[in-house]
Amino acid sequence: MGDAYHNTEEGILAACQNLQSLLRKSHPGIEISAAAEYYLDEQLTAKLAAQKPLLTFGNRYVLFELNFMVEPLNLHEFIFSLTTSRYVPVLAHPERYLYYQQQPEKLEDLLARGVLFQLNIASATGYYGKAAANLARTLIAEKWVHFAGSDCHNLTHAQVLEDALRTTPVQRLLSLPLLNHTL
Numbered sequence: 118m119g120d121a122y123h124n125t126e127e128g129i130l131a132a133c134q135n136l137q138s139l140l141r142k143s144h145p146g147i148e149i150s151a152a153a154e155y156y157l158d159e160q161l162t163a164k165l166a167a168q169k170p171l172l173t174f175g176n177r178y179v180l181f182e183l184n185f186m187v188e189p190l191n192l193h194e195f196i197f198s199l200t201t202s203r204y205v206p207v208l209a210h211p212e213r214y215l216y217y218q219q220q221p222e223k224l225e226d227l228l229a230r231g232v233l234f235q236l237n238i239a240s241a242t243g244y245y246g247k248a249a250a251n252l253a254r255t256l257i258a259e260k261w262v263h264f265a266g267s268d269c270h271n272l273t274h275a276q277v278l279e280d281a282l283r284t285t286p287v288q289r290l291l292s293l294p295l296l297n298h299t300l
């Protein structure tokens with residue numbers, strides 16, 4: 118989110134390298150890499166229009182998120198710009214947006230436009246509310262999930278994740294042919 122956070126691609130990669138070199142000493146064998154969760158705003162569309170490279174993971178996947186309350190008017194145009202720039206758009210936590218909770222069929226349209234979905238693991242257990250849990254379970258049942266994400270911001274989230282992993286909906290999620298296994 119360009120207005121609220123001033124994370125640059127260079128800053129993220131430098132921090133990742135710092136962490137990797139610390140890990141080499143304390144936990145040899147753990148390899149990490151970094152990308153970004155891009156918020157769809159004017160700064161992002163300007164960056165894409167100027168063909169500035171985005172941080173990707175895996176097979177040119179670009180993780181992006183949207184306004185939680187109102188579906189952006191330029192969403193389809195943004196997806197088109199990404200796919201024509203040979204990126205693969207991955208929508209972060211589709212189950213958490215109010216307008217997709219109200220109209221899940223809109224997600225089918227995004228799938229047809231080449232968007233992949235990353236579900237938050239703890240959504241399926243109700244951590245982000247009942248509506249998000251309902252949509253998460255629908256997406257799991259329809260197999261409309263390509264990645265499982267932790268969205269882990271702190272140690273509280275880490276504990277929530279540990280508990281979530283033992284629940285049936287999350288077991289079901291993790292049994293899907295997720296692209297996590299191909300990274």
Ligand SMILES: [Fe+2]
Pocket residue numbers: 154182209210
């Ligand atoms: Fe997010």
